[in-house]
Amino acid sequence: MHEGSIASAPSSSDLPTRIVVSLLACSIVSWQLLETTKLPSAAGEQRCCRMLGCPLQWWLLTLMLLSVIEGILMTLADLVLLARRDSAGMITAADLRQELTLTLAIGHADQIIVSLMIIGLGVSGWRSGVKYARVAVGLGAAALLSRRLPAPLLLLPGTLTQPATRSIRPVILYLSGCRRRSSSSAG
């Protein structure tokens, strides 16, 4: 092995797979885009707009698109990395370091996407008048700004400490809707 070179390259056979994956992801986003644009013309238009579902769906779609762009960027970075291999097919440590930096940056972007999703859900609940939705927005913003509160942690259910009938309540949704529903049920 060359000094400062390693053989840990993404194999060329992986790349067609990743390109196909990117295309598939794009087609899923397009399909969801069509589904979203279909909604206002449907019978439930008024309800959709009243419940602010449409802006939230557009927001989530945008985030999905950002995720796809992330994947495409990584594929492109691998293509560049492969193109810069030396004659022996090795990748220099400097190139690998760049790849690593990019991977970490994309990982951060991934976390930001989840945080933005949480903020979006919180804002949607807030605009609908949900009592504790602001807390969700605050937690999402905190996850966006601080490394000490990872976004995946917020995805987990607040129901672990709470008796529940249905077993599924990610914490953000618990904050956005549970209290209000409980109080209205009690009323």
Add this chain to the structure above:
Amino acid sequence: MSCLQRSTRLQAELQVEPGMREAQDSGCFSLRCALRPLLAVALLEALYSSIPPSQLEEGMRQAKRDGTLRPLAEAAGPDADTVLLLLDTMRPEEILDAAQQALGELVQFGVVLALGVSGHAHGLRHARLPIAAAFVPGLPVSFAVVFYFLLETRALAQGSQRGTLLPLHSGGQEPRIDHTL
């Protein structure tokens, strides 16, 4: 209360909700039980952020001196040299970052898996697609997470009573379930 007891209780509670009969057919699946270990992993991820990089640097130096890194690298796979070289080129902050990101991805993956299975059991349309997306290599796992939430949001916006999450838009809707026990 054990997972089994909770699951039995859940089954009994579901009997009063005709719209959720499908969930009964899905067997013993408690999302709480599924998500609890993920919570531990997420907490571990949060804990990692409190490790000072200098401490990790010292630990890495010590591990190199003792020769304990190589067996670990060899256990990770056949490219032990590559792993060691990679560790050499990484700063302690980057190693912490990478570890945190790996744990975060694991949590997100588990959440999508659990929600997808549960959503499917509750009759949410296309609930298995985000699971498939989570398994696809080269596609960020956040894609699958957002995808699942989009499906839930859409199902709710279309007036469907299906799905497994709380209402994202509770305004103007009658409560579906009484959560107060």
